[in-house]
Amino acid sequence: xxxxxxxxxxxxxxxxxxxxxxxxxxxxxxxxxxxxxxxxxxxxxxxxxxxxxxxxxxxxxxxxxxxxxxxxxxxxxxxxxxxxxxxxxxxxxxxxxxxxxxxxxxxxxxxxxxxxxxxxxxxxxxxxxxxxxxxxxxxxxxxxxxxxxxxxxxx
Amino acid sequence: xxxxxxxxxxxxxxxxxxxxxxxxxxxxxxxxxxxxxxxxxxxxxxxxxxxxxxxxxxxxxxxxxxxxxxxxxxxxxxxxxxxxxxxxxxxxxxxxxxxxxxxxxxxxxxxxxxxxxxxxxxxxxxxxxxxxxxxxxxxxxxxxxxxxxxxxxxx
DNA sequence: TTTATAATTTAGTTTGGACTAAAAAAGTAA
DNA sequence: TTACTTTTTTAGTCCAAACTAAATTATAAA
Numbered sequence: 001x002x003x004x005x006x007x008x009x010x011x012x013x014x015x016x017x018x019x020x021x022x023x024x025x026x027x028x029x030x031x032x033x034x035x036x037x038x039x040x041x042x043x044x045x046x047x048x049x050x051x052x053x054x055x056x057x058x059x060x061x062x063x064x065x066x067x068x069x070x071x072x073x074x075x076x077x078x079x080x081x082x083x084x085x086x087x088x089x090x091x092x093x094x095x096x097x098x099x100x101x102x103x104x105x106x107x108x109x110x111x112x113x114x115x116x117x118x119x120x121x122x123x124x125x126x127x128x129x130x131x132x133x134x135x136x137x138x139x140x141x142x143x144x145x146x147x148x149x150x151x152x153x154x155x
Numbered sequence: 156x157x158x159x160x161x162x163x164x165x166x167x168x169x170x171x172x173x174x175x176x177x178x179x180x181x182x183x184x185x186x187x188x189x190x191x192x193x194x195x196x197x198x199x200x201x202x203x204x205x206x207x208x209x210x211x212x213x214x215x216x217x218x219x220x221x222x223x224x225x226x227x228x229x230x231x232x233x234x235x236x237x238x239x240x241x242x243x244x245x246x247x248x249x250x251x252x253x254x255x256x257x258x259x260x261x262x263x264x265x266x267x268x269x270x271x272x273x274x275x276x277x278x279x280x281x282x283x284x285x286x287x288x289x290x291x292x293x294x295x296x297x298x299x300x301x302x303x304x305x306x307x308x309x310x
Numbered sequence: 311t312t313t314a315t316a317a318t319t320t321a322g323t324t325t326g327g328a329c330t331a332a333a334a335a336a337g338t339a340a
Numbered sequence: 341t342t343a344c345t346t347t348t349t350t351a352g353t354c355c356a357a358a359c360t361a362a363a364t365t366a367t368a369a370a
């Protein structure tokens with residue numbers, strides 16, 4: 001059973017609101033997603049169909065166990081992809097957020113895990129850990145490698 | 156002027172067919188994209204509207220200058236993202252292709268460039284260049300770092 | 311309680327991008 | 341040419357996901 005990217009986004013927002021307030025209101029979802037209230041209603045009906053949320057008209061919404069699980073998976077992917085883009089690749093906050101928001105829907109956990117591992121792997125080099133940001137940014141901008149590792153590590 | 160992801164895909168395929176044959180036929184586009192012929196016709200009409208292709212009914216299709224330019228941008232992003240996923244991250248060929256096919260539509264040239272730079276930057280460490288694939292794959296699988304660099308580079 | 315306001319849903323519309331089925335144009339063999 | 345086959349287009353349908361406008365339910369103040 002696979003839901004659309006759109007429904008995944010709704011689920012994600014419901015999870016975040018639930019974490020903050022213990023439940024989610026239709027209006028808050030609409031505001032957070034910058035979408036009309038009526039659009040939310042339709043989405044909620046769909047999510048309830050899939051048994052991902054508990055939804056009674058005019059009542060606050062909560063996640064089912066299955067819904068929470070899926071939401072967590074999406075959030076996991078989102079966070080780690082965003083962190084990779086921002087901290088390693090040096091992409092600006094908002095851009096990283098935007099891109100992660102799209103990638104989270106078609107990247108599997110396995111690929112997300114690889115992004116995580118890559119970050120760790122790179123940072124575990126002592127030369128990198130120290131000054132990754134500046135080092136890579138310089139290299140990206142003008143191709144200069146300011147690391148000392150090249151000359152000092154023996155081949 | 157920004158076209159949809161769907162139209163970008165059509166443009167990309169037309170560019171590839173043009174490179175091979177000098178022009179593109181509606182049927183070949185349909186086959187390559189695994190889409191019905193009628194869907195192609197509609198897409199072509201749209202691309203012609205935007206002046207990205209030269210399109211006369213029942214005739215072979217060619218790219219305009221503007222169309223070629225946009226197609227090249229997409230292909231650039233596609234190739235480099237795919238290479239990053241495959242060669243650095245170790246994602247399987249088909250999966251990398253699939254993911255690149257989606258990312259190419261919402262990643263800017265700047266971010267694509269960062270992926271390129273990252274690959275170069277990592278590989279320019281002599282320890283990595285040699286055996287990146289095995290080294291990272293092992294790290295991804297069981298967290299073991301088989302590089303010798305950690306101990307041998309001075310802090 | 312009655313009434314006004316706010317929250318939420320219903321009903322119906324729009325749009326993009328796919329589809330099917332049928333028509334039309336082009337290409338080919340008798 | 342004529343007739344058959346292949347290629348391509350037209351016309352109309354479907355679906356998801358947004359929208360607007362109007363209706364309904366809930367909440368709060370007089």
